[in-house]
Amino acid sequence: MRRRIPSTQALACFEAAARHESYTRAAQELALSQGAVSRQIAALEDYLGARLFRRTRHGVVLTACGADYARQAERLLASLERATLDAAAYHGGGTLTLGAVATFATRWLLPRMPRLAARHPELIIHMETRTRPFMFGDTDFDAAIYAGTPEQVRNWAGTRATLLLREDVLPVCSPDLPGYRPGATPAEIARLPLLQQSTRPYGWRQWFDAAGVAAPDALRGPRYELFSMTAMAAVHGAGVALVPRILIEDELARGDLVVACDRMLPGERNYYLVAPAQREEGVALRQFREWLLDEAGADGEVG
Template sequence: MRRKLPSTQALACFEAAARHQSYTRAAQELALTQSAVSRQIMALEDFLGLALFTRNRHGVGLTAQGAAYARQVAQRLAALERDTLDAMAQQGDGARGGVIALAAVATFATRWLIPRLPTLTQAHPDMVVHIETRTRPFLFSDQEFDAALYAGTAEQMQRWAGTQATPLLPEEVLPVCSPALLLGAQTQRRSGQARLGLSAAQIADLPLLQQSTRPTAWRQWFEAQGVDAPRAMAGPRYELFSMTAMAAARGLGLALVPSMLIEEELARGELVVACPRPLKSGRSYYYVTPEPEQDGAERAAVGQLRHWLLAQAQGGPPTTAPR
């Protein structure tokens, strides 16, 4: 049966015009003339049998039906573009590999996952992983993702409807700072030898860098050390751990960050451990996938990525890729 579909060119012109509320700007974006865009939209209106825009001397505006249709068309065109790019990204025998759309918390993806991806390519050369940032749970049925890497508590994972979660790594936070800040804050032992680190009480008197998504993190760390710290929640706030780590490396204060996310800074000596007293945060990093269908089938690539992630979580820091 022949499908009742308008041309993709007409839909692209309509979506651009609806987004810009302007035929002129749509034409500029699509490298067409304004009259060409107008003809495409008129053809689409004839095809649908309804008006999508109202015209006046000031320009064009969407009708109520046009606005509703524009929302749907934008989603469909975006999905079609993703599918096209996925097909173009396939290399070799697609039956052995596959494309995975992965949602991930930003710093974990940048600092832990991406440095290890060369080993994934070696193990599964036909697998392609696209990564986008997501910091909150979502419904897989409403998104184009196949899986997610998420940080949270076990209780939070249980509340994420329609998913199954595989724990990868428990999160352990550690106070770190720049070598210069540590050297300046260190006291001397009576024997004249420098201390290997600072006490929790000493850290309480130093500038603290705060994580906006973990506003009570420092307070919890001081409580675990049995130290009263009235200024535990004071100091500049940063949204991402990568920002907090960078600020600490530049000497702005002490950061309380998961040690797995600053492996490279510690190895290069840009950050040092200010006090060797880590604290389990109660959070872990999880590999999250939709609950399997009734037949229990799961895409091979999704399962392969899970097994690889589990192996990496047990293997420690990434090895340096050969040059």
């Protein structure tokens, strides 16, 4: 059956004009004349039988119908572009589009990707940064690697999650940090500069409470958004960082960081592979999950 859809050229002109609210800027982006863009949009409006823009003294603005259509057109054109790129990159294997938390992806996942390539040379992984839960139906992601609590994972509607790694944290610092001595006690750590993680604002307080040590300055110190930033600050002698060991393996191996105190604190968050529950699992996702579990040495599905 013949599909009732307009030309992609008309949709591309409309999407660009809607994004800029300007035929002129859309024409510049698409390397077309303003008249060509105007004709394409006029043809699209005739096809739909609806007005998508209305003219004002300052240019054009979307109608209510146009605004709704623009949101859908933008998503569908992006999906079509992604599918086209996937087809161009296809070489006989599966393709997986993955959303992942940035530090885990760069510090733990990407260094291990050559082993995935050796095991499944036909498998292609596309990766983008995502830190918060999202609706899979509104994106092109096949799965996500997410750092969160078991409750957060259970509340992520319409998904199933596989536990990969626990986020146990320990204090690390530069071996040259002034005031640090090997084998420091928690009380001695409390007297050193502390580096704070903005996404784990009470991490140090929890660590000192677990050690039974009073630390009035547990919440003081510079704050960093990412573990990678906190670790780098520690490497350069800014203070003691409380980070998961799995994210600083290279720095520990090189001696850029040392374990300041071997007391580890079980983290509240874990790393999960999350996928849509209602979507049929493909070979690519199954292969990727099996490889991840082998790498992590973990298993078990979270409800």
